Every structure is written in structure tokens, then in C-alpha cells.
């Protein structure tokens with residue numbers, strides 16, 4: 001099994017639950033379903049961060065959670081560097097920014113993270129093309145020629161050159177990108193769905209095992225867990241499927 005984003009190969013480090021809730025109370029109610037010994041890897045995105053704030057994130061880290069802070073920063077280099085500096089010392093493991101902000105922006109982000117927190121800094125993940133984007137949207141709405149796959153590759157190259165620690169892409173591209181760029185590039189894949197599950201706004205979706213087979217290091221799963229009747233059971237099912245896929249790889 002490939003090394004995980006936290007630097008070891010615990011199964012729980014391969015699935016991050018996206019806490020896409022409006023208020024911290026809802027997120028905390030969900031997390032109380034797990035025992036203290038089995039804390040899941042969690043992702044805090046913009047919705048919750050905007051209401052709950054940095055101190056709450058710090059308290060999660062203090063309570064022993066591995067936190068992925070998904071702010072998808074995208075602005076001029078100076079502004080993004082400032083944003084990164086503001087959150088670099090929260091103790092989160094991962095932080096996202098958009099590769100489409102360009103190499104100067106990504107380099108400024110990296111420098112800011114290193115300067116603020118050194119080795120304790122969050123690993124930076126460059127989001128390539130969102131999993132809600134398909135070829136039609138890319139070509140017709142965004143006027144970017146070519147396929148989503150081409151664009152993901154292009155942005156992943158840019159991210160690698162800017163010394164990002166990893167990328168976010170769909171499971172459909174993960175193995176291909178690793179083959180083209182480097183197996184060392186952390187590859188994080190949202191858009192995870194079990195067979196027959198509602199895809200919602202996601203366009204490039206995959207099952208957990210297909211994503212792991214495809215070389216994904218960390219799966220991001222939101223609604224299939226948070227909206228399940230039994231979120232812990234849904235999470236455990238995904239972990240089992242990740243484990244089975246991982247065993248096949250060895």
C-alpha cells in the first residue's frame with residue numbers, strides 16, 4: 001500500500017470525511033458517533049471554516065483529529081501567501097489551493113507555509129479540475145480546449161514544478177497522472193460513490209476500490225457518509241472496501 005498523506009499506512013488515513021455542514025454543532029454531533037480511539041480523518045471546508053473559524057479547527061487538532069483544511073485558495077500570489085500564513089500554524093495536515101492560480105501563486109503559498117511553520121507546515125495540495133467539471137463544461141463554459149484529462153495533467157505538471165506536495169483530481173486521472181509525473185505526488189480524490197449512489201453535482205465519480213486501484217492516496221467522502229442513515233456503518237463499509245483494494249495491490 002502506498003504511503004499515506006500522514007506519512008504512515010494506517011487504513012483510517014486513507015479516507016477523509018468531508019464535514020460539509022453549516023455549523024460546528026452539526027459536525028461535532030457527527031463526530032461523537034465515533035469512539036475516541038477511532039477518530040476519523042476529517043476535512044473542514046469553506047462552509048464550516050467560515051462559521052466555526054480557526055480556533056475551532058485548532059481545537060480539533062488539539063483533540064487528536066487529523067484535519068485536512070480545504071479552503072481552495074485562489075487569488076493573486078501576495079494575497080494567497082497571506083492566507084496561507086494565517087492558517088499555517090493551526091496544525092492541520094493538508095491545505096488546498098487552486099493550481100489554476102498559477103505557478104507564482106503556488107510558489108508564494110509554499111514559501112509562506114515554510115516561513116510560518118517550517119516542518120510543522122500543512123502539506124499543500126493543488127486542486128486541478130474539480131470533480132464537478134466535465135469536458136462539456138470545460139470547453140463550452142470555460143472555453144478551455146481539450147479534455148478534462150489533458151487539463152488535469154497540465155495543472156498537475158504546474159503543481160509539481162511549483163513544489164506542491166500533492167494534487168486533487170478524480171479517481172479517473174489518478175493512476176495516469178502518477179505514471180506521467182511521479183508516483184511520489186500525493187493524489188487525493190473526491191467524487192467517491194458506491195454503486196447506484198446519487199452522484200449529485202459530481203461528474204467524475206468512482207467507487208472506493210477503483211480509486212485505490214487507480215493510485216489514489218486519500219479518498220475524500222462527504223454525503224455518502226454524512227447523509228447516510230448510519231454514518232459510522234457507511235464509513236466502515238468504505239474502509240473495508242479500501243482495505244480489500246489495498247490488499248490486492250500488494
Ligand SMILES: O=C(O)c1cc(=O)[nH]c(=O)n1[C@@H]1O[C@H](COP(=O)(O)O)[C@@H](O)[C@H]1O
Pocket residue numbers: 018020045070096127129130131132168169190191192200202220221222223224
Ligand atoms: O478539494 C476537494 O476536497 C474537492 C475537490 C474536487 O475536485 N471535488 C470535490 O468534491 N472536493 C470536495 O470533496 C467533497 C466531496 O463531497 P461529496 O460529493 O459529498 O462526497 C466536498 O467537500 C468537496 O468540496
